[in-house]
Amino acid sequence: MDELRCLIHTIPHKVHVILITETWIKSEAEAENLKIPGYTHYYNYRCDNRRGGGVSIFVQNDLKHHYIEELCVNNESHFIWIHLEKLSLDIGVVYKPNTANNQEFLENYTQQLLKRKRAIVFGDFNYDLLIRNQSTTAYQQTVRENGYRILNKIDPNYCTRETANTRTILDHVSTNILNNSFHLVIVDSVMSDHKELILEVDRIISEKLRKVKYTAVDYNQLFKTMEELSQTEIINEYEDLEKNILEAVRKHTVTKTKILNPPKCDWINKEIIESIQRRNLLAYKSLRSPNDETARSEYLHQRKLVRAKIQTAKNNYYQKLFMNCVGKSLKIK
Template sequence: MVFVLSNFAVGGGVSIFAHNNLKHNFTEELSQDDNHYLWIHLEKLSLDIGAIYKPGRTNVKNFLDTFSLQLDRRKRAVVFGDFNFDLLDPSSSVEDYKDTLTESGFKIINKIDPLQCTRETTQNKSLIDHISTNLKENRFHLAIIESSMSDHKQIYFEIDKYQPQSKPKIGYEAIDYIRLYKLMENNKVDNINENYTEFECKLSQTIKQCKVIKVKILNPPRQGWINRNILDKINQKNILWQKHKNNPKDEGIEKDFIRERNTVAKDIQLMKSNYYLKRFFECKNKPKKMWDLLNSLANNKTKEIASKLKKGDLEVKDGNNICEYFNDFFSTVGLKLAEAIPTKYHSNKTYTSSTTDANYANYGLSNLNLTTSKEIITIINKLDSNTSSGIDNINTRVIKSVKGCISDELTRCINTCFRTGTFPTTLKIAKVTPIYKSGPKSDPSNYRPISVLPVLSKIFEKFL
């Protein structure tokens, strides 16, 4: 197929030959001020191909104004042409031409070297035939071919087939809940255990047996409020800005640009507000996701603790030693604050002395009712499924998925602890994360501890 554009009986004009196997369509033709512009679109490659001819006699500014508008409208394009801008002989017009390409996101593929000239006489070499593109990921091959067909050399240009980079994948641990339920159901038979430590150990081991490795694709970050409509309006605004830049004295173009700019800004703000309003409603019962959202809005990047802490005149740098120092600081800060209370308040027993009311004299743990399986299941159902797991790595979803299998044994364990006046040691251990507040990061007092207790401890606490 051949597309030809020419207004002259002799000379001028541009042609594009496209193979019939390539589905293509004609998109634009323009002959203006003796400059010629021709564009086609290759559907399969989603690629625009341009052919340009600019005689050396035509006005540079008028040509670049029209050319830049054509480039701005094309997202994936390759443009060929005889531009009569000699890249081997830099001048103000050549620099303006290069700037126009750069501002539109295009780069020249030709190698700027006398050996790669496209026109050669006995006295002079010039590089006036160029190929430019805004394709970022493709690789190109270009060769200059001697030919007797014209006083210009031919350019052979090849684009390697683009192989899109596959999205990164990561493996993560997940739990096969169906298998977990079956195993816990089998372990339930003839189980009369009342020891919590044994119960916790058995549950943890069963969970480990049911862990599987899954793979997920990491999609690139994307602003949720940006849609096709917004992108089209931004492109239209950019086109008007380019017109205003080329015609700064035209008040009509300036007003059109300002109106479009303000409209786009309002539309983006509205879309952004609606997007985050929806996100906040989705996260209202999910504290972790809510904090992630708030941190993203506040650009809060201070999630990591300091690389060193000050301990008197010494500096603690080793990771394990930093953890131990934080642990020591948080576990003793309460005692230090209590010691700082004036001595005259130490003898005040108003709120700490035991009651002497006769009605409560014989009231003790033995008088309280023990829990039941039904009560334990009710407590489990009310637990928040979105909370993090404790140091035992047993999360709420696991507990809820096997509540019918563990409720009887867990009830016996809780009642045994209740009767003996003990509380499981493992449930007293919290996973503590220091959260930076303000001030020097090397001072541990500028961090607040966030403690995450095991989910099972919350069941004990709800009952007590």
């Protein structure tokens, strides 16, 4: 920890988030003693006093953030997620030991990824991306199926662990953020037998609201002007009346600006989102076990349920909109 604090001090730029795998924390007291000034520490560790495991996230206090969730699977694999409010971004750290059940881990990992709308996840996964075997292929497929991409360059020169005889890429960074630049650097480290991964993310600028200008008539002022005109002048000719009306309309025509808000699907609600996530999980389970009739049946039932919920929500939403327009035909667009 002293070396880590020194390292942070030497970096000229602000380090917003620090993620550590295999912390080997064994108690709350140990976790509370691992502090970095100016950072909030979130942690997850083994509870059986066995050596190894554990993950930690240190978040700079200047950032508005909050803890989301943590998960420990069979006291082996660990997950922690936090949320950065300014970027609307979830940050996760994962540790999966070699001894973890591969299928069980991927099922839990899928469930974690599906919950995140915008996320970056780091971890020591113990899947070597330089080797094509069944478990690594299944892991890469899981990442792709959930809309994520691995940011590591799959090349021995960019390995994350290196010995005299081997080079491996066991530590990975993945994200579901599109159209954004990431700068990932692999740095040799004497603090660990793994190398350090440093990720710089381009500032994510939210899309500006579109503004348009349009002309409108101030009818209150127009009526007032026409009323005053009718009291002061007697108009016998149609041409004169038309001229006065057009002049009054021109005089009280103003330019306004309005913001074009992006379209919203107001029928979408939390229950539908959760149903879709459950359907996706069941679809993944059914896909992994094509001969499991029970899994297939559960997936089809959930798919039907999702469709019904969406249709009901949309019907109720549009019916309410039309009911609000009864007697107000101009509001129906």
